Amino acid sequence: MEAEKLIKELTELRGISGSEKKVADAVCEIVRPLCDEVYQNKLGSVVAIKHCGIENAKKVMIDAHIDEIGLMVTDIDKKGFVSFTEIGGTDMKTLLASVVTIHGQDEDVTGIIGSIPPHLARKEDETIKTDKLAIDTGLTYDVLKEKIEIGDPITFDYETITMGNCMAGKTMDDRASVAAMILCLSKLQNTKLNVDVYMVGAVQEEVGLRGAITAAYEINPDLAIAIDVCHAITPDNSDNAFEMGKGIVLTMGPNIHTGVYDHLVKTAKDYNVPYQIEACGGDTGTDAWGIQIAQNGIPTALLSLPLKYMHSSVETLAISDVKSTARLLEFALKEMSESLEEVFSCKE
Amino acid sequence: MQGMIEELSNLMGVSGAEKDVRNYILEQIKPYATDITVDTMGNVIAFKKGKAGYQTIMVSAHMDEVGFIITDITDKGYLKFATVGGIDPKILVSKRVKVGKDKNDGVIGIKAIHLQSKEEKSGKVSLKNLYIDIGCSKKEEAEKKASIGDYAGFAPRYMTLGNNIVSKALDDRIGCALLIELMKDTYDPDVYFCFTVQEEVGLRGAKVATHRIKPDFTIAVETTTCNDVADAKEHEFSTIYGAGAVLTLMDRSSMSDAKMITNLYKKAKSLGIPVQYKTLAKGGNDTGAMQTAAGGAKSVSLSIACKYIHSPVCMANKEDIHSLYSTVKLCIKEGCLS
Numbered sequence: 089m090e091a092e093k094l095i096k097e098l099t100e101l102r103g104i105s106g107s108e109k110k111v112a113d114a115v116c117e118i119v120r121p122l123c124d125e126v127y128q129n130k131l132g133s134v135v136a137i138k139h140c141g142i143e144n145a146k147k148v149m150i151d152a153h154i155d156e157i158g159l160m161v162t163d164i165d166k167k168g169f170v171s172f173t174e175i176g177g178t179d180m181k182t183l184l185a186s187v188v189t190i191h192g193q194d195e196d197v198t199g200i201i202g203s204i205p206p207h208l209a210r211k212e213d214e215t216i217k218t219d220k221l222a223i224d225t226g227l228t229y230d231v232l233k234e235k236i237e238i239g240d241p242i243t244f245d246y247e248t249i250t251m252g253n254c255m256a257g258k259t260m261d262d263r264a265s266v267a268a269m270i271l272c273l274s275k276l277q278n279t280k281l282n283v284d285v286y287m288v289g290a291v292q293e294e295v296g297l298r299g300a301i302t303a304a305y306e307i308n309p310d311l312a313i314a315i316d317v318c319h320a321i322t323p324d325n326s327d328n329a330f331e332m333g334k335g336i337v338l339t340m341g342p343n344i345h346t347g348v349y350d351h352l353v354k355t356a357k358d359y360n361v362p363y364q365i366e367a368c369g370g371d372t373g374t375d376a377w378g379i380q381i382a383q384n385g386i387p388t389a390l391l392s393l394p395l396k397y398m399h400s401s402v403e404t405l406a407i408s409d410v411k412s413t414a415r416l417l418e419f420a421l422k423e424m425s426e427s428l429e430e431v432f433s434c435k436e
Numbered sequence: 437m438q439g440m441i442e443e444l445s446n447l448m449g450v451s452g453a454e455k456d457v458r459n460y461i462l463e464q465i466k467p468y469a470t471d472i473t474v475d476t477m478g479n480v481i482a483f484k485k486g487k488a489g490y491q492t493i494m495v496s497a498h499m500d501e502v503g504f505i506i507t508d509i510t511d512k513g514y515l516k517f518a519t520v521g522g523i524d525p526k527i528l529v530s531k532r533v534k535v536g537k538d539k540n541d542g543v544i545g546i547k548a549i550h551l552q553s554k555e556e557k558s559g560k561v562s563l564k565n566l567y568i569d570i571g572c573s574k575k576e577e578a579e580k581k582a583s584i585g586d587y588a589g590f591a592p593r594y595m596t597l598g599n600n601i602v603s604k605a606l607d608d609r610i611g612c613a614l615l616i617e618l619m620k621d622t623y624d625p626d627v628y629f630c631f632t633v634q635e636e637v638g639l640r641g642a643k644v645a646t647h648r649i650k651p652d653f654t655i656a657v658e659t660t661t662c663n664d665v666a667d668a669k670e671h672e673f674s675t676i677y678g679a680g681a682v683l684t685l686m687d688r689s690s691m692s693d694a695k696m697i698t699n700l701y702k703k704a705k706s707l708g709i710p711v712q713y714k715t716l717a718k719g720g721n722d723t724g725a726m727q728t729a730a731g732g733a734k735s736v737s738l739s740i741a742c743k744y745i746h747s748p749v750c751m752a753n754k755e756d757i758h759s760l761y762s763t764v765k766l767c768i769k770e771g772c773l774s
Contacts, residue, residue, distance in 0.1 A: 169665075177549060177550075178549075179529075179530075179548070179549035179552075180559070181526070181529050181546070181549075181559055181561065182529050182530035182546075183530075184524075184526055184527040184529070184747075185527035185531065185744060185747040185748050185749050186530065186531075186749070187593070187595070187602075187749065198595065198597055199597070200597075200602055200744065200749040200751065202665055202743055202744035202747070202749065202751070203524065203526070203527060203665075203744065203747070204663050204665065204668060205524075205661045205662075205663065205744065205745045205746055205747075206522045206523065206524040206746060207522065207661045207718055207719040207745075207746075208661050208663050208668075208672070208674060208716070208718055208719075209524065210672075214560060215558055215559035215560050216526050216559035216561075217559070218559065222665075224665070224743065224744075224751065225597060225598065226597030226598040226599065226600035226602070226751065227597070227598045228598075231598070246532070249532070249541050250541075250571075251540075251541045251542070251543075251569075251570055251571025252570070252571035252572060252577075252581075253571065254571035256532075256541075256543045256569075256571070319547075319548055319550070319551060322545065322546075322547055322569075323510060323512065323514050323567050324546060324547045324565055324567075325547040325548075325551050327551065328551065329551075332573070333573060396545055396569065397530065397543070397545030397546065397547075397548060397569075398548035398549075398550065399548055399549050399550070400529070400530040400545060400546075400548075401530050402530045402531075402532065402543035402544070402545050402569075404543060404545065404569060404571070
């Protein structure tokens with residue numbers, strides 16, 4: 089399976105938090121040949137299971153979220169301008185002069201978010217007034233009201249492009265991690281593991297980790313590894329950020345089980361997978377935070393892909409980091425024993 | 437003609453680097469011109485001989501578009517840039533661009549919203565904080581893809597939305613396409629069809645072209661501002677979108693000849709061609725140069741109301757394009773009714 093093609097395919101799917109059905113269906117189709125069982129649970133998360141054949145095998149959950157940030161229709165005025173609210177933490181500053189798709193019940197409508205031209209700019213136009221933004225579909229109110237209604241989801245309408253060793257597009261957060269999990273499963277296709285693997289494509293991460301919390305409860309795994317994005321260093325920020333293209337980021341902190349962490353570090357060292365370490369004093373803001381306290385508590389670790397311009401339509405990452413993540417997951421799973429003793433007999 | 441607008445709009449031709457647009461136009465107009473001159477600045481001056489005893493008319497549209505020029509390459513391989521022509525920095529965040537002659541892909545990003553300070557979140561965007569990311573991590577790597585002085589433009593993406601077209605550079609490739617189309621007809625006066633350079637940085641191409649031609653009167657075929665948009669009050673509108681060709685009485689750069697423009701308005705109305713006056717004296721176009729170059733000429737500005745002008749998503753109404761075509765043709769044919 090080719091990483092670049094898979095990342096492009098997954099990131100170009102559309103599904104804001106709460107409307108992930110099409111994404112879930114597509115992910116199911118891709119993983120079906122790679123696992124023994126695949127289904128969508130009550131909230132809509134994808135669960136793909138690869139059994140090892142051992143009776144009462146330990147369960148290892150790997151998780152990345154399939155939802156994306158976006159917008160939602162709040163009003164349509166008489167001239168046909170569509171106003172909206174943001175869903176999941178969209179930076180409204182990224183929206184001027186961009187192209188979006190409004191997902192109506194039966195059809196999609198393309199629109200653009202315009203602004204007052206510089207020639208006519210008024211004093212108050214110096215800053216972006218996010219509550220004044222509107223979508224122009226080029227359609228009249230009468231035509232438009234037959235196609236869309238208040239509450240319809242809106243997504244960015246942009247292709248994913250490759251720039252040298254990087255890719256840029258919408259929803260690298262977190263479909264690039266979904267791609268890493270799928271690449272890992274495809275590598276493991278003919279490998280006999282000692283544990284059952286539950287791959288979860290979780291819904292509603294951006295609005296409160298709800299897919300991961302419920303999937304972890306349902307599966308009740310013996311350990312879990314969440315994969316998400318972290319900030320990559322850019323010219324305007326190096327705080328709380330990591331080098332892109334220098335490998336996966338392993339997080340340490342209260343959200344992370346030391347044994348699982350040590351297992352991942354050892355695997356990375358043994359197999360020469362490049363990695364960086366992030367120290368996080370509390371909430372990691374990822375599915376790992378929700379998974380850790382499901383059921384009786386689940387030993388959890390977090391892998392993060394360094395990502396530039398998070399929550400925009402030009403999220404940029406290194407293809408090599410996605411491949412490293414897939415490799416680390418692959419070897420970490422291969423190196424797990426039937427008892428998971430090596431993970432749980434760790435030093436504190 | 438829409439196919440031609442699409443092809444023209446997709447070309448990159450930032451002010452000072454209009455070559456691709458020029459070559460396309462030269463190819464298109466060859467069969468219809470008596471004589472074609474490309475002057476020292478790069479203006480295309482296509483002459484169409486008319487009958488004796490008529491005045492000389494200059495009709496212009498500008499080939500250039502707003503964009504960027506690379507001013508520096510950082511140690512980490514990012515490109516710093518200046519704008520070429522008037523661009524609101526606020527629209528640049530998260531936009532896709534093409535860099536240099538090879539049209540390498542680039543994106544303009546800013547730090548994630550999670551990392552922004554309260555002030556940064558407030559919505560002010562300063563050009564000096566922006567940069568283009570072309571997917572390189574080192575200066576040496578970036579220097580293989582771009583050099584200081586390279587031009588960059590908005591990534592092309594032409595769309596049809598309902599009865600409208602959306603693209604970068606509709607300002608003024610619509611005008612260019614209309615001129616090419618108008619050249620296919622014959623006219624009594626001598627007509628110079630001019631495709632000018634550097635309008636966006638100060639009407640510079642039109643000035644020298646007018647000096648060379650010394651026309652009796654001039655017509656600029658342009659796109660003009662339209663804030664018939666969501667967040668504007670009606671008294672702030674400069675033009676009404678979809679209401680026909682725009683006749684400019686006056687803007688920051690020029691005054692149309694009063695008699696010519698009012699006669700044209702009446703004549704167009706009587707023929708059922710939708711026309712409107714621009715109701716704000718803001719903005720400017722090549723008429724500013726043509727009216728005063730070489731001793732002066734009577735001038736009119738004829739435009740299309742274009743929403744979100746100077747952005748990657750300029751929007752124009754298909755029927756307005758047709759109205760503008762008919763109005764310009766009427767203006768040439770009737771000798772501007774002077």
